Amino acid sequence: MTSPKIRALPLLTASLLAACAAPQTSHQTSSVPGPQAAAAGPIEVGIVAINDFHGALEPPGQSVNVKQADGSILPVPAGGGAWLASAVDSIKALHSNHVVVAAGDLTSASQLASSLYLDEPAVGVMNRLGLEFNAVGNHEFDRGPKELQRLQSGGCEKNGRLDPCQLEQFKGASYKYLSASTFKADGSTLFPATGLKTFGTGANKVTIGFVGLSLKSVPTLVAPEQVKDLTFGDEAEAINKAIPLLRAEGADAVVVLIHQGGKTPVGDPNGCDGFTGDIQPILDKLNPGVDVVVSGHTHWSYVCNYKPANGGAPILLTSAGVYGELVTDITLKIDPAAHRVVSSAAHNVIVQSTPYKASRGEIANTDAFPRFAPRADVAAYVKQYKDASISLVERPVGKVSQAASKSDGAESGTGGTLGNLIADSQLAATRAAGAQIAFTNPFGIRASLVPAADGQVTFGQLYAIEPFGNELVTMTLTGAQLRAVIEEGLDDEGPMQVLSPSAGLMLRYDPARPSGKRIVSLALNGKPVSAAANYRVSMVNFLAEGGDGFTTFAKGTQRTRGMIDVMAFEDWLKAVPVREIPQESRTVKVGK
The missing domain is CATH 3.90.780.10 (5'-Nucleotidase, C-terminal domain)
Incomplete structure (x- = not known):
């Protein structure tokens, strides 16, 4: 069993058997004894990463554009919650040790069937695909911090124009929001700054530390009254503060989940040529110790081996586009004796779903990439909300x-x-x-x-x-x-x-x-x-x-x-x- 933890104050490191479990809210997790054998070699951990889902319960009628060898662009229809769940499952199956994470904007700016219900179904989809940690994005603040805290904790308190809990008693997110650079008036962070997840036991035990944060410019991206009581600090400063804390708590690898990003030329979801963006000065100021950065915000897809301008070691940088159209498969190999990552790699998987009609004509499925079937339980869950909103949607x-x-x-x-x-x-x-x-x-x-x-x-x-x-x-x-x-x-x-x-x-x-x-x-x-x-x-x-x-x-x-x-x-x-x-x-x- 694996054990994730979040940190508001220093935490004890847990030791559990190798399988997946939901994040725990306590500051210390229970321990299950296991065999104490010498490490056989590096321990492989798969990180399944998404960003900018924006309540895309159904296929959004958009495509991932892939540049072909002849220079033409192949549009691949993609996205939708049930298809995303199947894609996530397929990546989990490749890694006996795995964790699902996100880099923000899972809610708001959503499809009508999600937005009408205050994005409770978007949270429900994320719960069902096994998300464990999510950085708070700018759109998560669109309805204010009080409503965001309801999405985390559950309940039916009304914080705006729409009524909560219209179709179900909302239980909240089973995953944990992280906000290392968002501060309340008393100086504490709105949500925990970091989290830990441990895999294996004894000499084969490895721990990954996560730090999650919004971009500093959130106050310019949402209505000011929604964040008037919050302060958004420097991103690099928050990450640099978290690195030694996570290492002291036993982290063998540090993964940053940040709602900021960049762009590359269109046509290569797994490329990085010509990369530019507001995340660059953040990465350039990072202290040594960050192994992976999962990014978002720009709705772009890329995989980069980013070399910071300060001369630091290269950082694996990823982003999975928007609306669940892609999901990133990240593989870390960690030396449990040396407490460090010995190799890292990633690629974006296109969540090919259903064809659709675009302004330029029919966008059909292609055999160039795998097709995913909608996962039945998620499809049924989404259908409840789609059916409830259909009269308004189709008017x-x-x-x-x-x-x-x-x-x-x-x-x-x-x-x-x-x-x-x-x-x-x-x-x-x-x-x-x-x-x-x-x-x-x-x-x-x-x-x-x-x-x-x-x-x-x-x-x-x-x-x-x-x-x-x-x-x-x-x-x-x-x-x-x-x-x-x-x-x-x-x-x-x-x-x-x-x-x-x-x-x-x-x-x-x-x-x-x-x-x-x-x-x-x-x-x-x-x-x-x-x-x-x-x-x-x-x-x-x-x-x-x-x-x-x-x-x-x-x-x-x-x-x-x-x-x-x-x-x-x-x-x-x-x-x-x-x-x-x-x-x-x-x-x-x-x-x-």
Whole structure:
């Protein structure tokens, strides 16, 4: 039996027989005596890793794009909770010693069948596939720390608009949230900083220590009132503090679970060429002693042998994309006598599930990768929630002239035609508040809009695109502030994100210009935006409060609250028999 432990205070190391068990909440686990034989050699441990599940109970209608030898891209349909459970089981079967971990954002920004029920079913799926430790991501804070603590501990306390425990008495997560860099007012961490899991006994005993943490920029990624009583510390500092503590508690290997990541060129889920991202400066500041980093947040997939800039030993760095479309199989070989990892390797397994219709046509299954069957118990569990939400999910809301795609890959920082459509819906919904302009942030667009053959669109599709339940806010900004907020999306702080504007606003920008001076021209209804003039501008409350780094929005005055964004989207589609998808390029990149 294996024994996982979490640490709020120093823990004693447990010795148990080799098999899998759920994390224990006590500070000391029981011990089962076993044979005391000399170690036969390195002990192999399999780590099964996921990230950014986002309540994807059903296949999300997305694919993992794999570059072929001839340079073409093969899309592989993937994801869905029951298929993910089967994939996880298949990897567990390869390792007699194993542990399942995650790097955050398992909940929120979820499918409607999960979100309607406060992501209780997403937690239920994670429980059923045997997750043991999860780093707290930014989206786990979307409903506030009190609701997050309910997801951990269970219960039916109502902490927001929706009622908990609608379909079942919610028992909470059987896995443990870890938050080494998130502090409450008294200086303690919101959840334990670290956890331990031991395999084997006697001379064959090895222990893996886990440290889990969010990214420091959480306050810019969620509504500020949700985290106003929390402090998010430096990630590298928290990890470096945890390393000696875990080693002192008997850890032979240290694995970091962090909700931060990077990106590589599209087409190789197991590659690392051209890797860049905000996780790099964190890794570069780490002290020796970290063996593996399981990352997330960017929704990218990669496997890297990362060499820190400080000259430290290479670190195995992994990420498994998004929505349960991939799962990472990590193999560590640990010398129990030397108390160190002697080898490590990883690869991402595509969770090939069901074909689907995309804006570019049918995405079929392929024999190039294994197909997984949905695990029956998880499929049955998901079906309960799907059936309960089906009337809302399938409710028709209107028709559109054609598909509107969510931008991906190198264009993920632009909203495209779907961004135009959403911005137009928000402008229409806030005209009564004097709105002249509306903006939507491309990173807030979570799915493409693919209508039925007759153009019909359902509420479930709209919700998949805008799953956050944000309220619209209309404010007054000067022309100078308008330019400043657009420049915030174009600057060198974080990934570039070009705000999608409503009809009438035209932006030309040049990324080659110095940061903060990249706008070439900005006009509203054919007239240049005047720095001194006032403009009424609408956006979701997340942006209005400075989210995604658009801090100038927080300076807006004369604020008026409006309807929920997805309701505005529905009203816009229902207003005409067929809503034309706006095709004009409202944001134009110039220069090289």
